[in-house]
Amino acid sequence: xxxxxxxxxxxxxxxxxxxxxxxxxxxxxxxxxxxxxxxxxxxxxxxxxxxxxxxxxxxxxxxxxxxxxxxxxxxxxxxxxxxxxxxxxxxxxxxxxxxxxxxxxxxxxxxxxxxxxxxxxxxxxxxxxxxxxxxxxxxxxxxxxxxxxxxxxxxxxxxxxxxxxxxxxxxxxxxxxxxxxxxxxxxxxxxxxxxxxxxxxxxxxxxxxxxxxxxxxxxxxxxxxxxxxxx
Amino acid sequence: xxxxxxxxxxxxxxxxxxxxxxxxxxxxxxxxxxxxxxxxxxxxxxxxxxxxxxxxxxxxxxxxxxxxxxxxxxxxxxxxxxxxxxxxxxxxxxxxxxxxxxxxxxxxxxxxxxxxxxxxxxxxxxxxxxxxxxxxxxxxxxxxxxxxxxxxxxxxxxxxxxxxxxxxxxxxxxxxxxxxxxxxxxxxxxxxxxxxxxxxxxxxxxxxxxxxxxxxxxxxxxxxxxxxxxx
DNA sequence: TTGATATCTTACCCACCAGTAAGAAAAAAG
DNA sequence: CTTTTTTCTTACTGGTGGGTAAGATATCAA
Numbered sequence: 001x002x003x004x005x006x007x008x009x010x011x012x013x014x015x016x017x018x019x020x021x022x023x024x025x026x027x028x029x030x031x032x033x034x035x036x037x038x039x040x041x042x043x044x045x046x047x048x049x050x051x052x053x054x055x056x057x058x059x060x061x062x063x064x065x066x067x068x069x070x071x072x073x074x075x076x077x078x079x080x081x082x083x084x085x086x087x088x089x090x091x092x093x094x095x096x097x098x099x100x101x102x103x104x105x106x107x108x109x110x111x112x113x114x115x116x117x118x119x120x121x122x123x124x125x126x127x128x129x130x131x132x133x134x135x136x137x138x139x140x141x142x143x144x145x146x147x148x149x150x151x152x153x154x155x156x157x158x159x160x161x162x163x164x165x166x167x168x169x170x171x172x173x174x175x176x177x178x179x180x181x182x183x184x185x186x187x188x189x190x191x192x193x194x195x196x197x198x199x200x201x202x203x204x205x206x207x208x209x210x211x212x213x214x215x216x217x218x219x220x221x222x223x224x225x226x227x228x229x230x231x
Numbered sequence: 232x233x234x235x236x237x238x239x240x241x242x243x244x245x246x247x248x249x250x251x252x253x254x255x256x257x258x259x260x261x262x263x264x265x266x267x268x269x270x271x272x273x274x275x276x277x278x279x280x281x282x283x284x285x286x287x288x289x290x291x292x293x294x295x296x297x298x299x300x301x302x303x304x305x306x307x308x309x310x311x312x313x314x315x316x317x318x319x320x321x322x323x324x325x326x327x328x329x330x331x332x333x334x335x336x337x338x339x340x341x342x343x344x345x346x347x348x349x350x351x352x353x354x355x356x357x358x359x360x361x362x363x364x365x366x367x368x369x370x371x372x373x374x375x376x377x378x379x380x381x382x383x384x385x386x387x388x389x390x391x392x393x394x395x396x397x398x399x400x401x402x403x404x405x406x407x408x409x410x411x412x413x414x415x416x417x418x419x420x421x422x423x424x425x426x427x428x429x430x431x432x433x434x435x436x437x438x439x440x441x442x443x444x445x446x447x448x449x450x451x452x453x454x455x456x457x458x459x460x461x462x
Numbered sequence: 463t464t465g466a467t468a469t470c471t472t473a474c475c476c477a478c479c480a481g482t483a484a485g486a487a488a489a490a491a492g
Numbered sequence: 493c494t495t496t497t498t499t500c501t502t503a504c505t506g507g508t509g510g511g512t513a514a515g516a517t518a519t520c521a522a
Contacts, residue, residue, distance in 0.1 A: 208390060
């Protein structure tokens, strides 16, 4: 009977009956928690908030999670699993280093538009206990190492220009991680469009490629108007 | 007499005497607050924490700031001012669109390694009241518009390849904003090195430029080893 | 020196919220 | 139907922390 029951992605139906189904109820808690954590941050989200959206009371949550942090950790784990699944598919693919980086951009950009994926990079690590933090950091480090190895591979097979893999990985990961800060599910941009543009910008760069034997300098100077292109 | 007085950047000396100097005391509060907000987040930093580092007590802070949020807003304002100063210098520079974007990358990367600059992009906007949030959003929007205009300018003068300025700006700003998440003042990377590598990656892209008339495909296939380059 | 003002402290209030105790109510088992 | 187990609720505790009241002490101006 609550008037604000029309929540974005309402998972309260899982708790509509008392039928025993711990798995789906656990997931419902994580989904609504992730949603609230992204809306208001972990700290500003009270367990009462989470419970209210699920049409239950706070202590009921303690039947499915040890404490508040356990819920947070659940969101992190779900998200890192999503990222890792994508990563494994890429490693199986046998293209050049550059092809792997491109595939990484597509996969990762998509995950950053999903609630659990966004949680991994958007939520504040400082809210985790030291053990949980160590676990999450391990995941993140693994992702970073993989990206660097793709870049290194590309440098070695000649598909990527020589560069510092560490800083280059930071640049790519930064651009992608930041998606979870501005992306809105109801917005005009689809994950696919974002991934495509990012892949293009990051692989080819901003610079207009020099045509034929013409010097770049000349092209840059020539103020050719009317070149607008969108999307 | 406190044993932990050796804080990173100790500004408590401003409060050592009761001499009337509100300006420098206000700054001291902002500096230590920014430091703590970055260390532990705004929410986890109590006013007692801030006061303790300054060797004063909590109510003393209320002589220089209306409330906790006022301190936070002070950090935001200081940071956005830093960004804007850089931006103004670039607009005065009369290079091509690409040159302006490159200058933006250098300037912005540097600001992201300074505490107040980091605050702007790292701290949680959700901790701001609606009015303060509107102000901060206005600043951020302005920065975004400027970057987009540089890109648009570059497309029109032919220095930048045709692209969607909005998404391209997101990619560049994302890579740069993320710096404030991993940068450590005591770390091995200088702001200059970061800016240089980022400028290179973002303008030229990852892809190894095709040499002469040789087709790209051939170069990508050729697995040329031993191309490692660091720094 | 004296009064006025700015500066800072001790002591306190109260709202918020994670977590718990104890038990009611529903579901499953026998 | 009876018993056992799971599920969930009402009512509470205790710690934290922003903000305030009231007053002490130093600085400054005259």
